[in-house]
Structures are given as structure tokens and as C-alpha cells.
Amino acid sequence: MxxxxxxxxxxxxxxxxxxxxxxxxxxxxxxxxxxxxxxxTALTDALAGLCTRHGATKVVGLEARGFILAAPVAVKAGLGFIPVRKAGKLPGATLSQAYELEYGSAELEVHAEDLDAGDRVIVIDDVLATGGTAEASVQLVRRAGAEVVGVAVLMELGFLAGRRRLEPELRGAPLDALIKL
Structure with missing residues (x-):
């Protein structure tokens, strides 16, 4: 296709x-x-292809709709799936990352033991809007010791300038959007 x-x-x-x-x-x-x-299936195949192209070893999915996309992508690509959740939703030891929203703040968490040095992570979500959630997720993955090899989204809402906010944090890793609006 x-x-x-x-x-x-x-x-x-x-x-x-x-x-x-x-x-x-x-x-x-x-x-x-x-x-x-x-x-x-076409969406899952396209995102799994990006995982392969970028040499990912794990897929991070962002709560909540990012889970729906990232889990089957991880299966298709033969990789592990790591959920990044809103604060307070994961049991056990977590790493957390606070970030600013348009009208307030929020916090994301990941299990501390789910990512290691040497992991090559692609972050997957449904929509890139203002970029705050993706930016916080990239920071969280790096704090866990893993390398971010890319961020992939179904669609990017360009008028909200999330790419401009996120790209400096990516440090040269690609930002792939299947649809740009």
C-alpha cells in the first residue's frame, strides 16, 4: 500500500x-x-514497519488510545509493549514525569523495571497535538535509561505546533505521523 x-x-x-x-x-x-x-490492520502494519525501520526493541504506548495502537504494533513487530500511564495507575515502583498542559499540569508513570539501558524504544500514540504528553514520555523513557529511537503517531494536528515543541527533545530521532492535518 x-x-x-x-x-x-x-x-x-x-x-x-x-x-x-x-x-x-x-x-x-x-x-x-x-x-x-x-x-x-493497515495502520498496525505501517506502525510496525516504523519499529523495524528504526531498530526498536520495545514499544511504549501512551494512555489511553496509544495503548490500543501500540499493543498490536508490538505483537506484529515481535517486540515488548510498555504502558506509560497517568499517575497512580501502576502498582509497584515507578518513575514519574510531570508536564504542563494548556490549563494545568499532569503526570505520567512507567514501571521502573520495564525499561533498561540498551533498550531502543519507539513511542506510539494516536494524536500529536500540543506535544506535551509525547515530550514527557520521551523524557520518562530516557530517565529509565533507554534510548528513544522515534515517536510515531497516527495523526499530527500541525496547527497546534506539537512537532515544534517535541523535536528538540527527540535529539535527532524521527517523528513519524501517518497523517498530517
Whole structure:
């Protein structure tokens, strides 16, 4: 499948929902894409190909929709899956990373023993918006001692400038978006 045909297929399965979760926001609903086995398989295959291309040894998925994408990608690529969760959701010893949102702050966590020096990690999420969650995840992976070999997302909302925020933190690792809006 070409990049253009993949983009067309994926876009045809993403539904716009006006004024959700608040007035003025156009929410990008990926549930129709997930419900279509052809589109979901094409998405999973494309992301797994990026894992292989970047030499990843583990896949990090970001809560919550990033889990839905990253877990089957890890299986397809033959790699381990590591969840990065909101604070307080993981039992046991964790590393945490605070970050700023548009209207406040949040915190992410990962199990301290899930990542090691020598791990080559690709971070996967559904949408790159302002870049705060991805930036915090990259910082968290590095604090765990692993190398970030890339960030991959289904779609990038370019008008929110997340790439500009995230790229300095990537230190030359690629940022791949299958769809750029």
C-alpha cells in the first residue's frame, strides 16, 4: 500500500465530532478506524514497519488510545509493549514525569523495571497535538535509561505546533505521523 493510499484509507475512517469534549473543539474519533479490520490492520502494519525501520526493541504506548495502537504494533513487530500511564495507575515502583498542559499540569508513570539501558524504544500514540504528553514520555523513557529511537503517531494536528515543541527533545530521532492535518 502506498503512503497516499494508506493516508486516504485511514482518513476515510476517522470521524470528526464537533464540540467534543467542549465547545469549539473538533474531536478526531478513531473508533470507526478501529472497527474496520482492513484499516486497523493497515495502520498496525505501517506502525510496525516504523519499529523495524528504526531498530526498536520495545514499544511504549501512551494512555489511553496509544495503548490500543501500540499493543498490536508490538505483537506484529515481535517486540515488548510498555504502558506509560497517568499517575497512580501502576502498582509497584515507578518513575514519574510531570508536564504542563494548556490549563494545568499532569503526570505520567512507567514501571521502573520495564525499561533498561540498551533498550531502543519507539513511542506510539494516536494524536500529536500540543506535544506535551509525547515530550514527557520521551523524557520518562530516557530517565529509565533507554534510548528513544522515534515517536510515531497516527495523526499530527500541525496547527497546534506539537512537532515544534517535541523535536528538540527527540535529539535527532524521527517523528513519524501517518497523517498530517
Amino acid at each position: 502506498t503512503d497516499d493510499s494508506l493516508r486516504e484509507l485511514l482518513l476515510s475512517r476517522i470521524r470528526d465530532v464537533a464540540d467534543y469534549p467542549e465547545p469549539g473543539v473538533m474531536f478526531k474519533d478513531i473508533t470507526p478506524l478501529l472497527a474496520d479490520p482492513k484499516a486497523f
